[in-house]
Amino acid sequence: MRELVLAAHGSAVPGAAAATARLAGAVRRLTGVPVTVAHLDHQVPSLPWVLAGRPGAVVVPLLLGDGYHRSVDVPAVAGRFDCLVTPGLGGESAVALALCERLREAERAAGAPADAVVVAGAGSSRAGGNGGTLAAAEELGRLVPVPVAVAFCSAASPSPAEAVARARAEGFRRVAVAAHLLAPGRFSRALEGLPGAHAVSAPLVDHPRLARLVAARYGAALDRPEAVPLRVA
Structure with a gap:
């Protein structure tokens, strides 16, 4: 079973890490697989550090848009470790x-x-x-x-x-x-x-619907890995 890595932007603001950890816990309960949070900025552990220890993992970007991080940063890092990158969360x-x-x-x-x-x-x-x-x-x-x-x-x-x-x-x-x-x-x-x-309104990260969406992204990647966009060789 592939591990699941949540690629979060990261923030130095108190409470950001705890909110993302709550999402990770909810996803872990839904999927029954190990879930690790990695960060693109501001916080550790970083995405390269996490993926180096989890080659072949499924990476779900905790991003609501397809900006530079989603389109460039995450696929480039994931490709070094033969990981799958699912679509982000936007548009759902x-x-x-x-x-x-x-x-x-x-x-x-x-x-x-x-x-x-x-x-x-x-x-x-x-x-x-x-x-x-x-x-x-x-x-x-x-x-x-x-x-x-x-x-x-x-x-x-x-x-x-x-x-x-x-x-x-x-x-x-x-x-x-x-x-x-x-x-x-x-x-x-x-x-x-x-x-x-x-x-x-408050941010969305620990809303139950987001946990279910992340779990669905992970399940779809397992069901059809060849169809996951942005798999980088």
Whole structure:
């Protein structure tokens, strides 16, 4: 049985590692296989260090978009150790549903439902790198009865502050921010203090739907390893 490695971005913000560890534990319970977290930045152990001890593992990128890390970094490292790299987590209904549920939690904590929503993703300048956020916003727009806009915390526009200000200028007064982010980090911290936001939802990493999605990615890789994209020879 191939081991499972979660390739997380990593963050120096307290709480990020614990949140990812909770996801790893949930996935371990679902799959019954060893699950190890590796990091692309900020934290150890690093992805090369982890994969060096687990050749042939299945690597599931804990990434919501196909930016540079997903498209270049992870496959390049995995290829050195004959590992399979599954698709990331972006663009899946499970992510949009988890985002909606986190949004509802934030609205309840704020005491009233939003009259407009801004979906805030990390942002990428790479072609296709923002597709996960755009897909989540489109699906969320079918789940909630209010207008949904998109913003990016870096590398693309509009920024969350600009999107919230625009919605308020259009007459909306309870503008909630749905954080299309996996783990606590500098982006989630910036959103928490966003002026004019009625509510800001929590990151998604330890939502039960994410654990089930990761387990499904792993199972699909075992069932049809030849069909897993980005297997690097």
